[in-house]
Amino acid sequence: MKLLYRLMIAFFTVIITLMAVLSLAFINVTNETMYRNTWNQLKTYSDSLVQDAIRYDTVNRKFRGFENQALLSNAALLSNQHVHFAVFDVNQKQTFASNGFTPQISKSDWKKLSKGKTIYLRITRPQINVHNSDHSAMTEVIRPYFYRKKLIAVVSIATFVSVVEENMHQLKINLAVAFLIATLVALIISYIMARSITGRIDRLRVATRQVSKGNYQVKVPVNGKDEMDDLARSFNQMTTALRESDQEIRRQEERRRKFLADAAHEMRTPLTTINGLLEGLQYDAIPEEDRKHSLELMRNDTQRLIRLVNDNLDYEKIRTNQISMERKLFDCSAVLTNLKEQFAKRAGEKGDEIQLDVPEGLLVYADYDRFVQIMFNIIQNAIQFTDNGLIKVTARKVKHGCEFKISDNGIGMTDEQLKNIWERFYKADQSRSNSQYGESGLGLSIVHELVTLHGGKISVKSQPKKGTTFTLFFPDQHNAPHLNVQ
Incomplete structure (x- = not known):
């Protein structure tokens, strides 16, 4: 069975059950109310006829009895309304009865009456001279009357239950018609409510089919805060993910x-070079005096390939946090001084001067080998793109760490080049792509990943023909993030 019909049945059952309970409660309350209203009306009739027929001795202040003519007049009037009564004296003797109305009063009821209590009987069957079987059952009120605190008479007044039941029957007919109309309305409401839920499910189903076809742009509207809206939000979060x-x-x-x-x-390029030289050597196409130079070229290109492979492996290990790092405090001034000495020959070949401005004993918190690798790559990059210039390395203690700057007055870079310098294999100056230093295009990519892995920051500023400045920050021991590397 479809969810729509199941929901309709559920809503319809709840509504009909509630209506049935309310209808039964309404019938019971109305029935009780009708009897109470009838009893109150009978009490009023009883009080009225007693007031009309009772006679007192005003001189001796005694009860003289009821005037028979007044009782007969009231009996005639009340008979037209299907109301009958009987009057009893203090000796429990019936002194008057309208239309042969002869109710019975038990001893226990007389005790209650003598105490001033009014007795209400919902259904009783007194004898009465009415030729109608429907009028056999009556509802009765037995009411005592006192004079000077003494019981003087008891009036039993009753009307036929059929009179009350006729009103109840008509009420039940009206209620049944209303129930049928309400049933149709409940059916419509159940359909609307069920459809409002299944419609939202249908939207999710359609959206799910779109996702299964590869459309991740689909969105389900969210308008409220119920469970279906929570499901729609989760669905939208899923499609976003x-x-x-x-x-x-x-x-x-x-x-x-x-x-x-x-x-x-x-x-x-290096493989083509190596292959060409090997073919030349194989077929003796290279003169004897050039063979040593050819072997040197092959060795250089082989080392270039080895560096390229190693750099790629390093880059992937760094990017996927698979390198071993042991951070500690060490004197960075000694490291930078050593690097200056290592690069002295290369810088001299380019006519460059390396200048250090590093406080002696400046401690940095980093992995020693990776710090050397970072500084080596940046200084090497500065030498590569600077001719007859100045390469200045400065370091200082700053809040929460150490700051390093490597600046040169070389060829510089454009804004477009700056956007791509961290990309793997990117070369700002393609004319120097075959330089013996930094030809792989991976140096700065590795530098960026290593600095990030330390929890540090690296930035670069550059202008064409004016030079480039790299700024690095390494956090101190208390501010460095925890590393999760292998």
């Missing part, structure tokens, strides 16, 4: 294709 995941997969796939293309491009 799927969309972001799909975009990330596409980016990764694009990076993979680009990496393969770049790696193939970088390897093609």
Whole structure:
């Protein structure tokens, strides 16, 4: 069975059950109310006829009895309304009866009456001279009357239950018609309520089919705060996550294709060179005096390929947190001084001067080998793009860590080049792509990943033909993040 029909049945059952309970309660209350109203009316009739027929001796202040003519007149009037009464004296003797109305009063009832209590009987069957079987059952009120605190008479007054039941019957007919109309309305309301829920489920179902077809842009409207809206919100969060995941997969796939293309491009030149030289050696096409130089070229290109592979491996390990890092405090001034000495020859070949401005004994909290690798790559990059210039390395203690700046007055970079310098295999100056230093295009990518892994920051400013400045920040021991590496 469809959910729509099940919900309709559920709503319809609840509404009909509630209506039935309310109808039964209404009938019971109305029935009770009708009897109470009838009893109150009978009490009023009783009080009125007693007031009309009772006679007192005003001189001796005694009860003289009831005037028979007055009782007969009231009996005639009340008979037209199907009301009959009987009068009893204090000796429990019936002194008057309208239309042969002869009720019976038990001893226990007389005790209650003598105490001033009025007795109400819902259904009784006194003898009465009325030729109608429907009028056999009556509802009766037995009411005592006192004079000077003494019981003087008891009036039993009753009307036929059929009179009350006729009103109840008509009420039940009207209620049944209303119930049928309400049933139709309940059916319509149940359909509307069920449809409002299943409609929202249908929207989710349609959206789910769209997602299964690869459409992650679909959204389900959310208008409230009920469970269906919570489900819609979760669905929208799922599609957002799927969309972001799909975009990330596409980016990764694009990076993979680009990496393969770049790696193939970088390897093609040295492999072509090596292959050509090997063929020349194989077929003795290279003169004896050039063989040593050819072997040197092959060795250099082989080392270049080894560096390219190692740099790629390092980059992937760093990017996926698979490197071993042991951070500690050490004197960075000694490291930078040692690097200056290592680069002295290379800088001299380019006509460059390396200048250090580092406080002696400045402590930095980092992995020693990775710190050396970071500074080595940046200084090497500065030397590569600077001719006959100045390369200045400064360091200072700042709040929460240490700051380093490596600046040069080399060829500089444009804004477009600055946007891409952290990309793998990117080379700002393609004319120097075959330089013996930094030819892989991976140095700055590795630097960026290593600094980030330390919890530090790296930024670069550059202007064409004016130079470039790299600024690095390494947090101190108390502000460095916890590393989760292997």
